[in-house]
Amino acid sequence: xxxxxxxxxxxxxxxxxxxxxxxxxxxxxxxxxxxxxxxxxxxxxxxxxxxxxxxxxxxxxxxxxxxxxxxxxxxxxxxxxxxxxxxxxxxxxxxxxxxxxxxxxxxxxxxxxxxxxxxxxxxxxxxxxxxxxxxxxxxxxxxxxx
Numbered sequence: 001x002x003x004x005x006x007x008x009x010x011x012x013x014x015x016x017x018x019x020x021x022x023x024x025x026x027x028x029x030x031x032x033x034x035x036x037x038x039x040x041x042x043x044x045x046x047x048x049x050x051x052x053x054x055x056x057x058x059x060x061x062x063x064x065x066x067x068x069x070x071x072x073x074x075x076x077x078x079x080x081x082x083x084x085x086x087x088x089x090x091x092x093x094x095x096x097x098x099x100x101x102x103x104x105x106x107x108x109x110x111x112x113x114x115x116x117x118x119x120x121x122x123x124x125x126x127x128x129x130x131x132x133x134x135x136x137x138x139x140x141x142x143x144x145x146x
Contacts, residue, residue, distance in 0.1 A: 002144050003040050007058055008071030009080050010046030013098030016128040017071060018043045021137070026128060034061060049080045059088055067144055068093045070120050072111045074103035079114040086119025094140060095120030101127040 004021075006014040019026050022038035034057075035043045042065060048054045062068060068089055070081055074097050086093035095115025100108055112123045122140060126133030 002066035002141070003042065003064065004067045004069055004141070005042040005044060005058075005062060005065040006069050006071055007044055007049055008046060008069075008098075009050060009073070009076065012046060012071045012073045012076070013126075013128060014043050014046070014069075014071045017069070017096060017098060017126070020128050020131070020134060021141075062089045062091055065091060067091060067141075069096050070094070070115055070118055071096045071098055072115050073097075073099045074108045074111045074125070075099050077107065077110060079118070081114060081118035083117045084119050086121070092144070093118075093120050095123035096137070097123060097125040097133075099127065099129075100125050100132065101130045 006017060008014050015029060015031055016026055018037045018041045021041060031043050031045045033045060037043055044058065048058050068091050070093055072079060097108060097111040108125055115123050124133050124137050126137065
């Protein structure tokens with residue numbers, strides 16, 4: 001699998017996503033600094049997206065990855081991804097809707113819309129609790145290998 005960087009707000013589900021993709025036991029832990037998981041997944045603190053002065057760290061770090069995941073919780077109706085944000089990176093950006101099990105279809109649709117507006121090339125809906133959406137996500141990662 002290529003190197004992937006997770007970007008999203010605090011509590012969006014980035015760490016849980018990393019744990020599932022790396023076949024680890026799910027356990028909550030607050031990401032305090034950029035953390036490489038399994039040698040290929042880069043988990044970033046939500047504060048890097050939420051605080052304007054820290055967004056530059058995401059751009060610099062993106063130079064070392066192959067793919068970027070924009071992570072948006074379906075249960076969070078606000079977004080920190082500005083329209084066209086994917087244009088800030090010279091990498092493919094995939095949108096990941098998390099926590100689908102906690103949201104209505106309308107909320108999931110809104111999360112997908114926010115990610116597309118941010119420039120996500122594709123959007124995958126997941127639930128780490130129900131373990132849904134990951135087959136599609138693994139398929140996208142496999143396609144990126146070629």
